[in-house]
Amino acid sequence: MTMLHYLIVYIGLMQLQLAGAQSGTATSETSSSMGTSTPSAVQTVDVGEHGFSFDPDTLQVAPGGKVEFHFYPGNHSVAQASFDRPCHPMSDSSFFSGFIAPTSGESDTVFTVTVNDTTPIWYYCGQIGHCQAGMVGVINPPSVAHGQLQAV
Template identity: 75%
Template sequence: MTSSSTAALVSSNIHKVDVGEDGLTFDPDTLHVSPGGKVEFHFYPGNHSVAQAAFDNPCHPMSTSSFFSGFHAPTHDESSTVFTLTVNDTDPIWFYCGQVGHCQAGMVGVINPSGANTLDSFKNAASNADGITVPSAVQGGVLGKNDETESSTSSGASTGTASSTETESSTSSGASTGTASSTESPSPSAANAGAKSHSVIDMSCVLVLSFLMGLLLM
């Protein structure tokens, strides 16, 4: 298998879910993931989370070991943290946002739905759920850095450095031009030659006048 084929295979086994990017939703809210595949939950402003529930008891953890991402509240854009869940089999996995009121508002989803249990049925049940609870700690998945936000930050830093370098280059160029202008002046050797020429003419005039005065006095 070539490296490009391997990369494509890895990419196809990673499924991205945006949490709260467009309001109280998971996008997509329905996924089909093969065993061994991974689901990355990317969080947006709104203090969202993702937790596992049972179909017949939405808005509450399925068990004490149910996965839970913890709450994430970026101030703007996408969070720098991603919660990654590994899917081990094809059994349906129902999930919800643990923020107060979000599950009841329809912020739920499912991985590998099957049979008569549909997402619409789960949403209807969630809208009538009694309260909302979440596990006491992050579990069942892996919290890691968001490669997309890291890459964007690095790119922005590099662009800033390039701009700074361009500014320094322009400043240096301007300084050099200014120095050249301040040192521009007539050639010192040409000025000296002119002064000598004037001295010779003055001496000639003095000699002629002295000769004429001598003739008049004779």
């Protein structure tokens, strides 16, 4: 990857208002039925349903809340990153869903991250080229005004 790619990803992450380290745990499960839950306890992110994107790509989640990642065709993943090293796994203890590639529709595999506190948690798709194309997201972004980041 060239320095230009790193710069593009870095700017993209800044526009998502990212800063800080992770604070969450993750699990992966397969389910055959969809349950309902209260929006404050479990939030859903669609992975790759609309191309190289997480939808939504920014979430506010209270400590103890969960984020479920639902996968669509395209061989996607969810990997934890840090702001200063986008598109790279954060550490051996960071989360990674593994690659999930349903052939059509939504996968039965759901990857769940439990949020432990309000520290920002950044993530990206680890499939080659997806992060560089802007497939990134954040849980609990810092409270920096959007206009201030765009001016950078």
